[in-house]
Amino acid sequence: xxxxxxxxxxxxxxxxxxxxxxxxxxxxxxxxxxxxxxxxxxxxxxxxxxxxxxxxxxxxxxxxxxxxxxxxxxxxxxxxxxxxxxxxxxxxxxxxxxxxxxxxxxxxxxxxxxxxxxxxxxxxxxxxxxxxxxxxxxxxxxxxxxxxxxxxxxxxxxxxxxxxxxxxxxxxxxxxxxxxxxxxxxxxxxxxxxxxxxxxxxxxxxxxxxxxxxxxxxxxxxxxxxxxxxxxxxxxxxxxxxxxxxxxxxxxxxxxxxxxxxxxxxxxxxxxxxxxxxxxxxxxxxxxxxxxxxxxxxxxxxxxxxxxxxxxxxxxxxxxxxxxxxxxxxxxxxxxxxxxxxxxxxxxxxxxxxxxxxxxx
Numbered sequence: 611x612x613x614x615x616x617x618x619x620x621x622x623x624x625x626x627x628x629x630x631x632x633x634x635x636x637x638x639x640x641x642x643x644x645x646x647x648x649x650x651x652x653x654x655x656x657x658x659x660x661x662x663x664x665x666x667x668x669x670x671x672x673x674x675x676x677x678x679x680x681x682x683x684x685x686x687x688x689x690x691x692x693x694x695x696x697x698x699x700x701x702x703x704x705x706x707x708x709x710x711x712x713x714x715x716x717x718x719x720x721x722x723x724x725x726x727x728x729x730x731x732x733x734x735x736x737x738x739x740x741x742x743x744x745x746x747x748x749x750x751x752x753x754x755x756x757x758x759x760x761x762x763x764x765x766x767x768x769x770x771x772x773x774x775x776x777x778x779x780x781x782x783x784x785x786x787x788x789x790x791x792x793x794x795x796x797x798x799x800x801x802x803x804x805x806x807x808x809x810x811x812x813x814x815x816x817x818x819x820x821x822x823x824x825x826x827x828x829x830x831x832x833x834x835x836x837x838x839x840x841x842x843x844x845x846x847x848x849x850x851x852x853x854x855x856x857x858x859x860x861x862x863x864x865x866x867x868x869x870x871x872x873x874x875x876x877x878x879x880x881x882x883x884x885x886x887x888x889x890x891x892x893x894x895x896x897x898x899x900x901x902x903x904x905x906x907x908x909x910x911x912x913x914x915x916x917x918x919x920x921x922x923x924x925x926x927x928x929x930x931x932x933x934x935x936x937x938x939x940x941x942x943x944x945x946x947x948x949x950x951x952x953x954x955x956x957x958x959x960x961x962x963x964x965x966x967x968x969x970x971x
Contacts, residue, residue, distance in 0.1 A: 672963040674904060675888040679880035680941055683720040685775040686875065687767070689760050690727035691783035693753040695839060699812075702864040703782055704732050710868050711738040717876040722775070724767045726759050727751050745770045753785035753839060757795045764802050774884070777807040778875055781845050784814060784827070784838035784859050792847040810854040810871060812861075813842025828860035883949035885942045890964050898939050899968055903931045905948070908957025915948055916971040930971055 690700055707723070714721045722743055725732060729748040738744050747766050751759045760779065771777065779799075787795070800806055814837075819826040829837035838859055849856045855874055857867050885903075890896050903915045916930040925932070925945030933939035942962070944952060952958060 670966040672902065672965045673891045674961040674963040675891075677885040677903070677942070677960040677962045678888065679882065680884045680886045681718065681720070681878045682881050683722070683772050683775040684714065684875060685722045685724070685771045685777045686780065687724040687760065687771075687777065688726065688780045688782070689751060689756040690725070690732055691753055691756055691785065692728040692731040692751045693785070695753070695784055696731075696782075698836075699782060699784065699859060700727070700731050704734055706864055706868040707734050708736075708738050710872055711743070713872045714876045718878055719876055722770055722772070724770060726756075726763055726767075753783065754788040756781050756783050757787045757790045757844070761790075761795070761798050761802070764799075768802075771803070773804070774881060776879060777803060777805070778854070779807055779809045779848075780812065780871070781809065781842075781848075782812040782859070783842055783845065784840075786840040786842055787844040790844075792844045792851065795844075796848065796851065806852070808852045808854040809845070809848040810857070810874070811842060811845035811849040812857045812859050812867070813845040814838035814840065814860065815846070815856070815858050816841040816843065828858050830860045830862070882953055883944040885944075885960060885962070887940060887942060888962055894964075896939070896964070898933065898936065900965055901939075901942075901968055902963040902966060903942060903944075904961040904963050905952060906959050906961070908955050914963075914969050915944070917968045918945060918971050924971070928971070 688703070690696070690703055692700065711721065711723060722745070723738065724745050724747060725734065726747045726749060728750045729746060733739070734744065734746075745767055747763045749759055749763060760781075814828040816826050817823070817828055823829060823837065825840045827838035827840050842859075846856050848854070855871060857871075861867050887896065887901070903917075904912060905915055906912045916928070918924040918930045918932045919936065921932045921936075922943070922945070925947070927947050929948035929951070930945045931942050931948065932945070934941040934943065952960060
C-alpha cells in the first residue's frame with residue numbers, strides 16, 4: 611500500500627475526510643501535508659496541520675473532554691530508631707501502618723512507603739507489607755542515627771522515589787540526632803532528592819529537667835514512668851522548618867496520632883500543567899496520533915496547541931505539549947511557555963480532543 615493510501619485510510623477510519631488540496635504527492639514521492647496559516651497555540655507558521663479539531667474546513671469532527679490536572683504521587687520515607695528502648699513504639703508503628711496506607715488509597719493518592727529500620731524490629735503485615743508500594747530497607751538504626759541512616763541508605767531506595775512526588779519524612783525516635791544537625795541533614799537530603807520535603811517528627815519534646823530526668827525528655831504516665839532518652843530537638847527543628855507535624859513519642863494514643871498524620875499527608879495536590887489523559891469516548895482505544903490539546907482562554911479564544919514529538923527538549927518559546935511516553939502515553943505535559951500562559955489565565959480551560967490527527971510542530 612502506498613504512503614498516500616495509508617494516510618487516507620487512517621484519516622477515514624476516524625471519520626476525517628481531508629480536503630484534496632491538503633494532500634499533494636511531491637516529485638520525490640513524498641507527501642505535502644500543507645502548512646498551517648493559523649499559528650494556533652503559539653506554534654507560528656511552521657506548524658504542520660494534520661487536520662485539527664475546530665478548524666474551519668469541517669473536515670474532521672473531534673470529541674473533546676475536559677482535561678483534569680494530574681494529582682501528585684506521595685512518597686513516604688519512615689525511619690524508625692531500632693534501639694532496645696523503642697520496642698513499644700516500633701509495634702505501634704507496625705500496627706497502624708496498614709490503616710494509614712488504606713486511608714491514603716481512599717483519598718486517591720498514589721503512594722510509596724519506604725521503611726528504614728531493622729527487619730526484626732518492624733514487620734509490616736499485608737496488605738501493605740509485601741506490596742509493590744512498600745520497600746523495607748533493612749538496617750539497624752542506632753538511637754542517634756535516624757537522620758544519618760536516611761542519607762547513607764539513599765542509594766537503596768532512590769529508584770523507589772518519584773521525581774514529581776510530594777516527599778514526606780517521618781522520623782520515630784526517643785533520642786536526639788547526633789552529630790548530624792537539622793540544617794546539615796536538610797541540605798544533604800534535599801540535594802539528593804532534587805526538591806524539598808516535609809518532615810514529621812515523632813520524638814520527645816523538651817520538658818523541665820528533674821533529678822530523675824536530667825535530660826528534660828518526655829515521660830509516660832504510670833509507675834514506674836517510662837520516658838525518652840533525650841529531647842529530639844533536631845527533629846522538631848526539621849518539622850518546623852519544612853511545615854511538618856510534631857508529635858510527642860510519649861503520646862499514649864497512637865491511633866489518634868496516625869489519624870492526624872494521615873490527614874496531613876493524604877492531600878490530593880494537583881501538578882500544574884500536567885494532565886491525565888481522560889478515557890476516550892465510548893471506551894475506544896486511544897490513538898496517540900489522534901489526540902489534540904485545546905486551550906480556551908478566559909476571553910473565549912480557542913487555540914489548538916502543537917504537539918512536540920521530541921518532548922521537553924524540543925519545546926521552544928512557541929510552546930506546545932508532549933507525552934510522558936509517546937508509545938503508551940498516560941499524561942500530557944505543557945511546554946514551559948504554554949504552561950505559563952495557561953497558569954496565568956485563571957478563567958481559561960484545557961480540553962483533550964479525540965479523533966483528529968494530532969497537530970504536530
